[in-house]
Amino acid sequence: MAAREMILSAAVCLCSIAAVRLMDLYWDSPSPGPHWMERESGPALRASCSGHGRVFNDGSDLACECSDCYTGVNCSELQHGCMVDADAGDPTFLEPFWMEHGADAGVFMPSWYRMGYSVKKKGSSPAHKELPLVYVIKELEDSIRELHELVGNAVVKDKYLVLGTGSMQLVAAALNALSDSFPEKPGAVVTRAPYYMIYKLQVDVLSSSKFQWGGDAVAAFEKKAFDPSSVVELLAAPNNPDTSILEPVYKGTNAKIIHDKAYYWPHYTAIAGALDEDVMLFSLSKTTGHAGSRIGWALVRDIEVYKKMFMYIAVSTIGVSRESQLRAHRLIKSVLDGYQNGGSHKARMFDFGYHTLQSRWQTLAEIFKASTRFSIQKVDSQHCSFFKKEVSPSPAYAWIRCEQEEDCHSIFAAAGINGRPGRAFGASNRYIRLCMIKRDDEFELLAGKLQALVDTELTNE
Template sequence: MCVTDHNPNPANQHPSANGNGTRRSSVSPDTVLNLEQGDPAVFEPYWKKMGDKCTMVISGSQWMSYISDFNNTCWFLEPELEGAVRRLHRTVGNAVVDDDRHIVVGTGSTQLYQAALYALTSPVDLSRSVSCLPLLTTRHIQMRRTISVQGFTDGQYTTITAPVDQEIMYFTFSKSTGHAGSRIGWAIVKDKEIAIKMSKFVELSSLGVSKDSQQRAAKIMGVICDGYQNCKAKNSELFFEHCQKLMAQRWERLREVVERNEFFSLPKYPKEYCLFSGEFNEPHPAFAWLKCEEDIDLEKFLRGCIKVQGRSGRKFGTDQKYVRISMLSKDEVFDQFLERLPTVKAISNGY
C-alpha cells in the first residue's frame, strides 16, 4: 500500500512571480512525469535569452555532398566542427586534444560506442563459429578499460580534476550544450587505425553524419568559447557558470525534500577542486540515484504511487531499491516532482 498526503508543505514548493509561493505549471497533477530519460530541456531558457547569436542561415546549395574531406581520417567530419571540438576542450580543459588525436563524429554517443566496439573487435568473424565469442568477450573487456565514457564534464555535472587522456574518449553535444535534437557526438581517438575503423562503422550504418547538424554544433560551440575568450560576455551569463548554478540549485532543492522524508536517500559527493572553475565544487550530476530504505521495486512504486517514471537500478546492474532520476527536465516537470515526492507518507511491501 502507498499512502500519500495530497497537501504537501508549501515550503517544498519553488517560489515564482505569481505571488502565492508556487510556480504556475502547465503540468497536470495526473500527468506521469517522465524522468527516465536525460532530455536536457532545462537549458532551453538560456538559449532563448541568447537571441540570434547562434542563428544560422543555410542556403539550398550548401553542404549537399556526402563528402567533407577524403584526406581526413573521418572523411565526413566537417572541418568547422573539428576545429570547434578542439577549441571547446582546450577552453574547458577536460580532455587532451593534441593535434595527433583523431576526431570521429557520430550521431550521438550510442553510435560511437557501437563504432568503438566494431573497431576493437573487427578482426573477429562472428559468423564462423561460436568459438569466437570468448575472444570477443576478452576484447570487449579490454575496450571497457580503454574507453573513457564522458558526459561533458564541465562543472554542470562533475568537477574537472585533470584532462582525461584515454585511448578513446567520447562526448555528446546534448550533454555539453543541451542540444540533444541535433544528434551529434564525437570521439577523441589516439590510434589512427582505430579512428579509421570507427569512421567506417559510421559510414556503414548511416553514411556519415548530417552536415547541417555539424555546422550548427560548431556555431554554438564557437559562441560558448567566444564568451570565455572575451573574458566576460557583456550583459549575459557565461554558459557553464549558468549550468553550474542551475544544477546546484536543483540538487539543493532535491536534497531538502529527500532529507525530510524517511523513506528515501541520495548519495553524497565530496567536494573536489575543479581546474576549470578554480574552486572546490560538489559534483551536480545530470542524474540522481534515489534509494528507498525499504526493500521494494522503487521504479514500480514511484510510477504507481506518485506517477513518476524513473529508470530502475536493475537496468544498471544494481538493486531494484534504486531509481535513476533525470535532473534535466523542464522547470515545471522538476517542480511537480519535488511537490509529489514529499506526499509519500507510508510504504508497505504490498504497495
C-alpha cells in the same frame, strides 16, 4: 524564476519589435525577400506558451508544445493527477540559456547549402584511402578541439577526431574497431553495473559476430568469465545512472577501454584535469543540451583504431548530417565566445548549467535529508580546475535507493513520478533513476511530488 522569466519576456518583446519592423520593410517592398523571416522567427518568438511550452517552426500549425503535465492551447493548464516524467534524459535545462544568450547561434541554411556527400575543405584528421569521404565540416572539428582546450577536460593534441551521429554510433564504431584484435570471437562487452541500458540494447540488437554482451564488469572480472584480451570495457564516468566516477575494472596496457565522457563537463561534475585516454567519447547532447542534433565525437589516439571507426561511420550512415554539424559548430562557437571575449558572467553556458543543476541538487538533498525510507547517492564537493574553486555537487541524475521496499518504481509511480527502474540499468529494483536535467517547470513538479512523498513518510512515522 520570476526574474528570469521577466528577462526572457523582455528579450522576446524586443525581438518581436525588430521582426515586425523587418517585415514591414518586406511587405512594402517588391523585392524577392526571404519570406521565411515571418514564418521562422516571428510567431515562434512571440508565443510565450505561458512559460510552459515552446513553438517550433516545423510546419504550418505553429502550436505550443507543452512541458510535461501542462496542456491547453497556451500550455496554461496544469493537468491534475498527471504523472511527472523523470524517465527520459532530455537535457532541456539549458533551453533558457539558449533562449537568452543564443541569438548568435541561430543558423540559416539556404536550400542549396552543402548538397554533396563530401566537403571540399579538409580538417586535420585524415580521410580513409579505401573510401575517400570527407564528411566533417572543418570549422566544427576546430571548435570542438578549442572547447576541450578551454574546459581542460581532455587532451586533444595528437588525437584523431571521429565525428558520429550521436555518441552511441561511436560506441558501436569503437566496439567494432577494438574487437578486431580479439583472439576469441565473439568476445565480451562489459561495463560496471549500474549501466546505461542502451549499451546493452545496442550490443544485443547489433548481433555482431565479434562481440556479445558480457554484463557487469566487476562480476565478469571476479569470475574470470572471459579472456581479458577478448574483452572491451565500457566505462562511463561520471556514470549514468549513479553519477559515480570509478576506475576501469580491466587494467594493464592491453586492456581495451572505451571511456564514455558524456558527462565530464563542468555543469555536471568537477573537472579534475585533462584526460588522455586512448578512446574518449563526448556528445553534443550533454555538452550544449542539443540531444535532437545527434552529434557525438570520439578522440582517438591510435590511427588504426581511428581508421576503423571512420570506416564504420562511413558505411553505416555515409557520414554525419551537415545541418547538425553547422548548428553544432555555431553552438560551440557561441559557448567559446561567452568565455573568451570578456562576455558577461550570464552569457557563460557552463556557469549557467552548473548553477541550475547545483541548485536542483540542493533542493533534492534537502527533501531527502529527513527520509529514512529513501536515500540518494552521495556526491562530494570537489575542486574544479575549470571553475578554479571547490564546487558542490550538480549531478545529472538522482539515483535513489528504497531502503524498505523492494519495488522502488511502484512506490514512485504511486506518488505520480515515472522514474527509470533499477533493472533497466542491470541493478536491483530497489533503485530508481530520476532525471534532473529537464526544464525548470518540469523539475519543479518533480520536486513538489518528491516533497509530498517524503512528507507522507514523516507524517506516518
